[in-house]
Amino acid sequence: MATLTQFLLPPKKRNPITDLLDQLDLDSGDRVPKQSGFVIMLLLSGVIATAGVLLDSTATVIGAMIIAPLGTPILGIAVGIVTGRARLVVASVLWVSGAVAAVVVIGAFFSLGVPSSVNLDANSQIAGRTSPQLMDLVAALATGVAGAFAMSRKDLSAVLPGVAIAISLVPPLAVIGVTLGQGDFDGAFGAFLLFFSNVVALIIAGAVVFTLAGYARDALAERSRRRRAYAIVAILTVLTAIPLALNTVVILSQAVWTARIQSAADDWLTEADGEVQGITWKSLRARIAVEAPGGQVPPVSALRDALAPDLPDFVEVDLNVTDGTVHPVVTTD
Numbered sequence: 001m002a003t004l005t006q007f008l009l010p011p012k013k014r015n016p017i018t019d020l021l022d023q024l025d026l027d028s029g030d031r032v033p034k035q036s037g038f039v040i041m042l043l044l045s046g047v048i049a050t051a052g053v054l055l056d057s058t059a060t061v062i063g064a065m066i067i068a069p070l071g072t073p074i075l076g077i078a079v080g081i082v083t084g085r086a087r088l089v090v091a092s093v094l095w096v097s098g099a100v101a102a103v104v105v106i107g108a109f110f111s112l113g114v115p116s117s118v119n120l121d122a123n124s125q126i127a128g129r130t131s132p133q134l135m136d137l138v139a140a141l142a143t144g145v146a147g148a149f150a151m152s153r154k155d156l157s158a159v160l161p162g163v164a165i166a167i168s169l170v171p172p173l174a175v176i177g178v179t180l181g182q183g184d185f186d187g188a189f190g191a192f193l194l195f196f197s198n199v200v201a202l203i204i205a206g207a208v209v210f211t212l213a214g215y216a217r218d219a220l221a222e223r224s225r226r227r228r229a230y231a232i233v234a235i236l237t238v239l240t241a242i243p244l245a246l247n248t249v250v251i252l253s254q255a256v257w258t259a260r261i262q263s264a265a266d267d268w269l270t271e272a273d274g275e276v277q278g279i280t281w282k283s284l285r286a287r288i289a290v291e292a293p294g295g296q297v298p299p300v301s302a303l304r305d306a307l308a309p310d311l312p313d314f315v316e317v318d319l320n321v322t323d324g325t326v327h328p329v330v331t332t333d
Helices: 002-008 017-024 031-055 058-067 071-083 086-111 134-152 157-166 170-181 185-212 215-268 300-310
Strands: 275-282 285-291 316-321 326-330
Touching: 017 071, 017 086, 017 134, 031 058, 031 086, 031 170, 058 157, 058 170, 071 086, 071 134, 071 185, 071 215, 086 170, 134 157, 134 185, 134 215, 170 185, 185 215, 215 275, 215 285, 215 300, 300 316, 300 326
Parallel strands: 285 316
Antiparallel strands: 275 285, 316 326
8 A cells, every 4th residue: 555655655755744734725825815716716716707607608508617616615624624724624615615606696796687588498507517416426526536636746736727627516506506597406406516526526536536645644642533533434435426326317317218119109190290309308297399380299199109108107208399389298286
């Protein structure tokens, strides 16, 4: 283990604990410049992320990721756990909580200017952050390891912008604000789950890497406190992984159900010379977009009968025709 640790963190490249704490503890050292810099960059990244989300601009969202400073207090939680510094953990949690509230408020404020006719489900920046999967947690763990190594080694600071892009922190918060402002509470919960899973992954990865780096040796007297903190992190990991795993199962199931709905709808529209334009999902409700001449479609009951044996009872299906009419096909009522 010692050989592996020396290979991953050569002693000459290892940041001393004083330097690491100076970078990650916003309430120590030169406090005013660190805190003002954090607040300024957080607010700017929140505005940029919200603009990128509302404009459906990937480039703008990436810009927000690069300047977002949220990784600092999150990794501060990790190093506080490893070194047994309860004050650092509490202070970092408060900084993260304040950042969450600020960015959500920014997103909700700007969402007030979005017309009610805008379909948020068609926005890729929103759709991609409201339905997290278990692989999102895996990716966040790997990114967290990279970020913690970059903080632990003097020669890896160049990778930090890439880490900021790979881990999604501020954009999900902007999505939470936008969806809450539009009354989409399911979408807001999905975006919060993505953010929370990324935070937990960063803390876990940071705690593991900082322990391997030997920073825990400076706080042997706080071993029992660190054990309690590790137990809390483990519980948070389980609580995060369960809904992500369930959502992954739902997404995979939706892919199967989509194929069945597509096949049944194609057969149903054969005589009407209509065409299925697409199938979208909102939670467990499928929406079939259909283009039909004059808005004339075959009896909806025929489609309902065709879908009944292929879908579970808790799945609902609506039919959206190009003339603007909406027909409930399968309901749970």
